[in-house]
Amino acid sequence: MSSSQTTLRTQPRTRPTRQKRNQVGYGLAVIAACAVIGILLGGIKAPLAIKWLFGIAFGFVLQRSRFCFTASLRDPVLTGSTSITRAVIIAFILATIGFSALQIGPYLAGQTVPGNINPVGIHTAVGATMFGIGMVIAGGCASGTLMRMGEGFLLQWLVIIFFVAGSLLGAFHFGWWETHFIASSPNVFLPQVLGYPLAFFGQLVLLGLLYLLALRWEYRKL
């Protein structure tokens, strides 16, 4: 991207730049391995191959786009930048539309609505706060940690060990939370409370307002 003629450097690099290795071969090998594993998984059970494919596609997009849930919530406070925040809001808008498309059929037919609709209560706030502190210190949320492990950032390999340890600890005392908080918390599905049109469009409007707020935050607070 930058040639040596136009560089801002005051002196030329003292260390010689190491010749970059051609990585096309590795790339082809990885694609071939992905295809073979996908076919093998499909042979066991077709949905496994679909999950494999989605996982790879998700990881690819995450890596190339520098999409980061941690940065989306940390940067507005730390640096005043909301570009990733806005990207996450757009993702939420798309997810709202996508999930509604999947849920409206079963909902209108009176069947069980697909998706993780879990009780909301004080435990949600406690967990969110703990996770928020943890992900900023660790430099990534769950998907970000996995993505950076793949990139070869070694700190994240350390993070995943404690991520697993923390998850085990969480699973271990989940029963306590279940009896004390989760059992008595309401299971809210907004369309049931507000009706489908208000819940759907209301959520889109709210996300749109958040987007505008994020835009304002970035350009007023420089």
Added chain:
Amino acid sequence: MAEFRLDAMGEACPVPLLRAEKKMKELKVGDILIVEIDHSCAMKNVPEWARKMGHNVELEEIEEGHWEIIIEKTN
């Protein structure tokens, strides 16, 4: 027109940016700061921050997974 280096190798996301921000304050206009990073996230947010501040920025991948961000302080 001095050139400064900041070694932020092995440091995860907000740290390189915060250190660069702090170091920039010590520089005079026209000075160059070279931030060395190996965290791909800093490759995005450090140049983005520096450009927003109005500085001249250059990003160079000097080997796989090892970048230098060259910032010229302009204000």
